[in-house]
Amino acid sequence: MEIILDTNALIYSIEHRFDLFTEIKKQFGTKIKIIVPKAVILELEKLKTIAKKQSDRLAAKIVLSILKTKQIYTPNLEGAYADKQIIDYAFKKKSQIYVITNDLLLRKKLKNKNVKVMFIRQKRFLGLE
Secondary structure, eight states, rough: EEEEEHHHHHHHHTTOOOOHHHHHHHHHHHOEEEEEOHHHHHHHHHHHHHHHHHHHHHHHHHHHHHHHHHBBOOOOSSSSHHHHHHHHHHHHHGGGGGEEEEOHHHHHHHHHHHOOEEEEETTTEEOOO
16 A cells, blocks of 8 residues: 655644654554655755745745655656646556545545545544545
8 A cells, every 4th residue: 555645734734733654554554655756855845945934834844854754755756746746646556545635626636536535634633535
């Protein structure tokens, strides 16, 4: 099983003090591959310096430091931008993958392609779309 995390979910988890990695382990166990595409890492690097809100800049810095301590896979995926990369990759592997995002537009696009989507609900749980 693979789990893809997008920028939105990572930032949201920090801003709302939600331990995303612990929750993933609770729901899926430890035999999963957590994927954070290289484009998401680049978005976070950019956000940590140019985000309008200071809380987003700080959250991006924290996410990047947390990711360094986790066992994650950061592939270079094909596509013009992070959401497109996530959609294309998830569509290819849709029976063996979940995407975790709170981005409404991305969730809708993934649902239209029958990809399993999870999101952080009530700032405390992972919910299945």
